[in-house]
């Protein structure tokens with residue numbers, strides 16, 4: 001079997017930075033200090049298990065941060081939550097990805113001018129919750145063109161942005177409909193370059209292999225979208241978390257397989273999947 005691994009597979013800069021900062025904090029902490037993250041640091045069970053083993057706690061609210069070292073993850077948090085963390089925690093390590101912070105700043109800038117913000121993304125995703133927090137109560141989250149149609153017309157001050165890991169094609173379709181509905185509206189293309197490159201490479205790879213394997217958390221939004229991109233090309237696509245999830249009997253039918261991974265998937269998990277596929281050659 002020929003296996004082609006995407007060059008863009010695995011950690012994006014934002015996730016790598018957040019993990020490095022957390023590992024550095026673990027190395028430097030005093031014996032009586034406790035490190036925690038507000039929500040899961042990244043959407044990957046295997047990495048979270050590793051952090052737990054090293055004593056990193058996961059808290060769900062700023063109220064639990066009192067006296068602890070708190071890491072704000074790459075997705076960022078709403079401004080109110082951020083303030084509370086700085087007030088309650090012993091120390092805050094702000095690992096908000098620079099690109100996410102830029103989107104937060106754009107929303108804040110337009111909100112101050114009285115704009116409403118439409119965010120294309122997953123309503124319950126931490127990044128979107130954080131972004132919405134900057135819209136001064138005038139943030140609306142949509143997922144598709146139909147949701148856009150439900151928003152009443154008439155408002156001239158409208159800003160459109162996307163969650164940094166949104167599907168490019170979905171966003172492009174919404175931009176088109178948005179320009180028709182709100183001719184005076186402002187569009188900011190906020191999908192991260194890392195997401196775009198990853199999706200483009202998967203599209204290209206899907207054109208030259210028989211099947212695609214996408215490695216990453218089953219609850220990782222960007223991994224799910226990557227699998228959607230591969231599937232949309234019409235080839236069989238398998239989303240797996242680890243090599244144990246591979247259906248070897250099924251995989252053995254293919255002569256060429258492409259492998260990519262979400263932005264929160266560590267290299268060792270990708271390596272394990274590739275090794276497992278390679279064993280099919282030896283059996």
Ligand code: SF4
Nearest residue numbers: 012014097099164192
């Ligand atoms: S996908 Fe892009 S914006 Fe999102 S955390 Fe990674 S580098 Fe930052």
